[in-house]
Amino acid sequence: MNVAIVAEYNPFHNGHLYHINKTKELTRASNIIAVMSGNFVQRGEPAFADKVTRTKMALKNGVDMVIELPVEYATGSADLFAFGAVDILNKSGIVDALSFGSELGEITPFSDVADILNNEPAEFKRIMMSLLETGVSYPAARAGAIKEYLDIDTQFLNSPNNILALEYIRALKSTASSIWPYTVKRKGDYSDEELAGEFVSAAAIRKALLNGEDDRVVEYIPKSVADIIENLSYIPTIDDYSASLHYIMRSCPVNRLSEIEDVTEGLENRIHNNISDKKITELINIIKTKRYTYTKLQRAILHIILNLRKCDIDRRGVGYIRVLGFRKSKENLLAELTHKASVPVITNVKAAPGLLEKEIRATDLYYMIINGDIGREYTNPIVIED
Amino acid sequence: MNVAIVAEYNPFHNGHLYHINKTKELTRASNIIAVMSGNFVQRGEPAFADKVTRTKMALKNGVDMVIELPVEYATGSADLFAFGAVDILNKSGIVDALSFGSELGEITPFSDVADILNNEPAEFKRIMMSLLETGVSYPAARAGAIKEYLDIDTQFLNSPNNILALEYIRALKSTASSIWPYTVKRKGDYSDEELAGEFVSAAAIRKALLNGEDDRVVEYIPKSVADIIENLSYIPTIDDYSASLHYIMRSCPVNRLSEIEDVTEGLENRIHNNISDKKITELINIIKTKRYTYTKLQRAILHIILNLRKCDIDRRGVGYIRVLGFRKSKENLLAELTHKASVPVITNVKAAPGLLEKEIRATDLYYMIINGDIGREYTNPIVIED
Numbered sequence: 001m002n003v004a005i006v007a008e009y010n011p012f013h014n015g016h017l018y019h020i021n022k023t024k025e026l027t028r029a030s031n032i033i034a035v036m037s038g039n040f041v042q043r044g045e046p047a048f049a050d051k052v053t054r055t056k057m058a059l060k061n062g063v064d065m066v067i068e069l070p071v072e073y074a075t076g077s078a079d080l081f082a083f084g085a086v087d088i089l090n091k092s093g094i095v096d097a098l099s100f101g102s103e104l105g106e107i108t109p110f111s112d113v114a115d116i117l118n119n120e121p122a123e124f125k126r127i128m129m130s131l132l133e134t135g136v137s138y139p140a141a142r143a144g145a146i147k148e149y150l151d152i153d154t155q156f157l158n159s160p161n162n163i164l165a166l167e168y169i170r171a172l173k174s175t176a177s178s179i180w181p182y183t184v185k186r187k188g189d190y191s192d193e194e195l196a197g198e199f200v201s202a203a204a205i206r207k208a209l210l211n212g213e214d215d216r217v218v219e220y221i222p223k224s225v226a227d228i229i230e231n232l233s234y235i236p237t238i239d240d241y242s243a244s245l246h247y248i249m250r251s252c253p254v255n256r257l258s259e260i261e262d263v264t265e266g267l268e269n270r271i272h273n274n275i276s277d278k279k280i281t282e283l284i285n286i287i288k289t290k291r292y293t294y295t296k297l298q299r300a301i302l303h304i305i306l307n308l309r310k311c312d313i314d315r316r317g318v319g320y321i322r323v324l325g326f327r328k329s330k331e332n333l334l335a336e337l338t339h340k341a342s343v344p345v346i347t348n349v350k351a352a353p354g355l356l357e358k359e360i361r362a363t364d365l366y367y368m369i370i371n372g373d374i375g376r377e378y379t380n381p382i383v384i385e386d
Numbered sequence: 387m388n389v390a391i392v393a394e395y396n397p398f399h400n401g402h403l404y405h406i407n408k409t410k411e412l413t414r415a416s417n418i419i420a421v422m423s424g425n426f427v428q429r430g431e432p433a434f435a436d437k438v439t440r441t442k443m444a445l446k447n448g449v450d451m452v453i454e455l456p457v458e459y460a461t462g463s464a465d466l467f468a469f470g471a472v473d474i475l476n477k478s479g480i481v482d483a484l485s486f487g488s489e490l491g492e493i494t495p496f497s498d499v500a501d502i503l504n505n506e507p508a509e510f511k512r513i514m515m516s517l518l519e520t521g522v523s524y525p526a527a528r529a530g531a532i533k534e535y536l537d538i539d540t541q542f543l544n545s546p547n548n549i550l551a552l553e554y555i556r557a558l559k560s561t562a563s564s565i566w567p568y569t570v571k572r573k574g575d576y577s578d579e580e581l582a583g584e585f586v587s588a589a590a591i592r593k594a595l596l597n598g599e600d601d602r603v604v605e606y607i608p609k610s611v612a613d614i615i616e617n618l619s620y621i622p623t624i625d626d627y628s629a630s631l632h633y634i635m636r637s638c639p640v641n642r643l644s645e646i647e648d649v650t651e652g653l654e655n656r657i658h659n660n661i662s663d664k665k666i667t668e669l670i671n672i673i674k675t676k677r678y679t680y681t682k683l684q685r686a687i688l689h690i691i692l693n694l695r696k697c698d699i700d701r702r703g704v705g706y707i708r709v710l711g712f713r714k715s716k717e718n719l720l721a722e723l724t725h726k727a728s729v730p731v732i733t734n735v736k737a738a739p740g741l742l743e744k745e746i747r748a749t750d751l752y753y754m755i756i757n758g759d760i761g762r763e764y765t766n767p768i769v770i771e772d
Contacts (some may be wrong), residue, residue, distance in 0.1 A: 243630070252693070
């Protein structure tokens with residue numbers, strides 16, 4: 001039984017460890033395969049540590065193999081993120097189940113909602129249209145229509161992990177996947193702000209690390225992770241790319257930015273007219289609205305910086321499977337993957353630079369902040385842990 | 387009699403004043419029209435002060451009208467620079483003569499050499515080919531062939547102002563211009579390094595200003611210029627664009643840079659392979675060769691930063707005449723220009739943003755270093771001096 005987990009491990013913490021252990025207990029998995037975002041994450045910012053470092057954290061704490069979620073999916077909106085991950089798992093040919101955390105802790109409600117959203121029955125569409133005509137936003141109209149059509153409380157769809165869970169289920173259904181879903185109920189309330197309780201969120205840990213409060217973090221992360229964090233030289237943030245955004249907004253005809261993924265409805269002009277010499281976080285706080293949330297804007301700005309255009313995202317799915325690392329005792333798993341995958345399996349970027357062009361550029365931009373070298377995507381070795 | 391001068395005034399100094407006065411004396415000019423580079427100059431770097439400031443310096447010291455040499459010509463190689471300037475003067479319809487400084491101080495030798503280079507007689511080409519076959523560089527073979535064909539000493543063609551003078555004469559001839567050439571012999575040896583003698587070069591003055599030695603500069607510049615310089619907040623250099631170059635080299639597929647003007651023979655790869663986290667001047671010192679001189683490389687790198695592609699340069703010439711400023715008493719000169727020019731005369735960028743797109747972007751990139759605002763090309767007023 002090979003069970004997959006989709007993760008960012010940004011950083012790996014006790015909640016992740018609990019999820020892995022609970023997954024093994026629930027599914028009696030023989031192997032845990034993580035699909036992990038690379039150097040940039042779904043909030044639209046650089047990961048706190050590079051993907052090699054985060055792969056090590058995973059392999060030291062119960063994961064047997066780490067596969068990379070390519071940057072255009074890893075930094076995408078929730079539906080694109082989930083679709084990319086599920087598509088990779090489908091194409092791997094070796095995954096039996098997908099285990100994800102959720103605040104809800106059961107599959108059926110997600111499944112019911114996913115069916116409606118994927119199939120859009122006429123009555124559901126009619127309700128949604130009439131709600132839209134009252135002037136509410138698209139997400140609000142959608143939630144209202146689900147509530148009325150299914151006659152259920154849709155409050156649960158506001159929680160961050162439930163949102164992703166729904167998207168995994170939708171992706172499994174829309175790709176007619178043979179992979180079974182499992183969900184592990186999240187423990188604690190995972191405040192983004194506070195370091196308190198049994199588990200805390202990765203965001204709270206990042207915040208403490210950025211404030212230099214490493215000591216306060218140790219009780220929420222495995223010892224092996226703390227040891228790795230201790231050796232990090234710098235934690236990059238989106239503001240480290242402010243000068244790059246200034247350059248882009250002054251060198252590039254502004255209308256060309258509408259080609260960029262997630263740049264819609266004249267967002268390029270709002271950025272152009274407000275950026276001046278501001279930091280990116282300052283800019284976002286000025287231009288954010290109810291409709292254009294902080295994260296949505298950060299994601300769009302990251303795509304501008306990474307030059308990820310709408311046409312760069314292949315809606316048919318991922319064209320390769322890139323292994324970031326595996327446990328030495330699980331070499332057979334790599335062999336099985338290579339044998340059964342329906343797309344090329346990449347363990348050495350040098351062998352397939354064309355396929356990974358977007359990844360190579362993203363990695364060069366990641367190391368621009370923390371290290372001078374260009375070409376690290378070629379020279380960083382695959383991670384093999386005992 | 388309207389006489390033109392092509393200049394950078396970077397900064398305006400006593401040598402420029404001497405040239406203007408000598409030109410008036412020689413030609414009995416009623417009006418002096420300067421064609422001046424804008425915010426970036428022919429050495430491939432930002433001007434020490436913006437074009438509005440440098441226009442003021444010119445108008446306070448004997449120039450009656452300043453016309454902008456568009457950025458793609460102003461930052462071009464000597465032949466493109468001279469062609470752009472002469473083309474503007476031809477299209478102005480109001481210029482009778484062009485006066486330029488030279489170390490030589492007479493027109494005939496330039497004219498003889500220009501005829502050969504423009505017409506390439508068969509015997510000249512034959513000599514040049516045989517010299518190239520011995521393995522010497524293109525410029526050396528060209529110089530050798532001129533020497534042999536004309537039986538003259540071509541040493542004078544190595545001096546910087548003679549090189550430009552030759553290109554002005556070539557451009558006047560190749561465009562069948564009705565404008566007459568005058569040359570003023572340069573006084574002093576204009577060392578690029580030393581502040582000594584009656585006249586010094588603009589390069590030596592910039593160097594002193596960058597070292598904060600404003601006091602040592604005053605005897606080489608008019609008082610009105612010293613007053614303006616005293617109020618400058620910052621003198622930008624090419625190294626202020628190092629972070630921009632780092633971003634470009636990591637975000638852009640390297641082969642796309644071969645589209646950039648002056649990027650030839652795989653130069654993009656040499657930059658990509660050597661830039662790492664270096665400053666631009668450090669990079670140039672590492673990759674320069676006899677063939678790729680410091681200035682040639684700096685120009686290519688500036689074109690990468692300004693995103694000036696080969697296809698952005700119209701070899702047919704300039705499509706508009708942009709007036710940066712004029713003396714109030716010479717309003718009739720502006721009226722005459724508007725009346726007689728064969729291309730649109732622009733005094734207000736807002737009226738023709740499409741024509742000046744490259745200029746708008748270059749100005750935004752100039753002010754990125756010295757001031758936060760985007761859109762200064764629209765808001766900077768035309769300069770009118772008493």
